[in-house]
Amino acid sequence: MMLSLKELTTEADRCVACGLCLPHCPTYRKTGSEADSPRGRIQLIRAVSQGILPNNERFKEHIDLCLSCRSCESACPNSVSYGALVDTTRARYIQKKNIWLSLAKPFIRHRHLSNAVTWPLWLLSKLNLMAVLKRVVPAAKLLPAIQKPIVWKSLYPTTQATQGAVSLFLGCATNAFDNRTLSASIHVLNTLGYDVHIPNAQTCCGSIARQAGDDIEASLLIKKNTDSFDPAMPILTTASGCGAGLKDYLTTHRIQDISTFLVACDWSSAQIAPLQERIYVQDPCSLRNVLKAQKAVYDLLKKIPEADIQALPGNSQCCGGAGAYSVTQPEMANQLLNDKLTAITASQVTTLASANIGCSLHISKGLENAHATTRVMHPIEIIAKQMGFEA
Ligand code: SF4
Ligand code: SF4
Incomplete structure (x- = not known):
């Protein structure tokens, strides 16, 4: 949730500096620095929002180093909304300039552009030419294994007795690098009797843009998703990062992680082969x-x-x-x-x-x-x- 300036300082004031969140913070555990702890970051956010400290590079470094893992939020006895504090701070005070994030923006936003890249990459990997690409373009070393891209249908109907209908959220990274998980999700949902809708106009959840402080882009993506999905159907996410971003910002729809949805389904007629592993x-x-x-x-x-x-x-x-x-x-x-x-x-x-x-x-x-x-x-x-x- 994005906060107004007044809400930002009010929320920061709710931190009583007890320090119970500190042992749960990965960056504090590594650096041992108060400024890299949730309590320290909240103090910095409060001071910068009130003009007591300048919004300088050191402030940005400490906020940038935060993972937005929100372990601190789970540990906080006072229920301080750290996620809202850091999202708002990034949008208000920190717009990260990263060449890779800037280059990736159109591909994150438009699935057809991302597919236009993954198709040739997949062909290169089929021809065992990825090693050559990685020599020519060192950044390609960051790429994961590429699966064959899929052009999704808008509906995957069940052939079983119908239990209901759901929408499946593709996610930009999952669609590009792990579409097998999406196909597996359709298989399980269809087997349990659910029609699976995949709205074509859906886009990224906005989390990467939000993390970079680009609230305009994040809001645009949320708006596009709001317009794409039928609010009458639950939206199932296979990536909890997407689910978290949507749950916080796409509040008009019911967002569920796919495992949560599936455990509540009727499995009485499902056949599952044993796995000794x-x-x-x-x-x-x-x-x-x-x-x-x-x-x-x-x-x-x-x-x-x-x-x-x-x-x-x-x-x-x-x-x-x-x-x-x-x-x-x-x-x-x-x-x-x-x-x-x-x-x-x-x-x-x-x-x-x-x-x-x-x-x-x-x-x-x-x-x-x-x-x-x-x-x-x-x-x-x-x-x-x-x-x-x-x-
Ligand atoms: S969200 Fe940031 S401050 Fe909170 S525990 Fe994670 S890294 Fe630490
Ligand atoms: S646990 Fe909550 S109240 Fe205590 S220092 Fe951390 S954020 Fe502040």
Whole structure:
């Protein structure tokens, strides 16, 4: 939620400086600096909003380093709305100039432009020419594995007895880099009796723009989504980062993470093949701290007979993915990623379930660089495969 200047100072004043949020803040744990803690940032926000301190580079650095993971919000006994404070501060005082974010803007906004890039990239990968591309364009090293792009139909009707209809939110990153999760979602929803609508005009949730302080772009994207989706149908998101952004700003519609929706469905006639495997679950911050829905992922995966579902140790700490954070703050993002990789190695994880594309891409890239064989999959893809889904 964006706040007025008066609301910003009033909300900041609600912080009683108790410090209970400090041990939960990933950046404070790494730097040990009060200015990189939630309490310190709130004090800085209050001082800048009241003109006591200047809006200078040091202020921007401390706000930029915040992951917007909102662990502090979950820990706060006074329910200070840190998310609203930092979103408003970024929009009001910090407009981040990042060349990659600026270049990516039209591709984030328009799906056909993003497809125009992913098609040739996919062809290059099919021809085993990605290594050549990465030599010529070093930035291509940041790219994840490319799946074959999909041109979505507007409706995927169920062939089972109809239980209802839902809208599926594609998400810019999921559509570009993990459309298998979207196809798996359609498979599971259709199998359980749901028609799946995919409004063609939908666009990005706006979270990346908001994180960069570009409230005009974020509002434009929210407006486009508001006009695209039927308010009578729940909008299901497969990326909790998108779900969190939509829940906060697209308030006219019912937003649900797909796992939350699915665990409440009737599974009595669903056939799920057993899977004798231990699956570790990574809890994305947006699922845990904003949607408060991380339990649904475990409940969903526990429907797979014989599967052993475990939480990844250290789940309460952010992985450093955090939207575009790994691009804008690579040093801190890598420090946090290394902690995650250490936990994955210590637990000898073979399959890691993650319900957020930002975390999946960030952790997968770290695993790839470390030559680890751990697979990172969306929980929906894992259960869909046990229900006959083939990518
Ligand atoms: S949102 Fe996360 S990184 Fe930012 S102050 Fe809160 S706990 Fe720290
Ligand atoms: S826990 Fe809440 S009230 Fe206490 S310092 Fe943190 S934000 Fe302020």
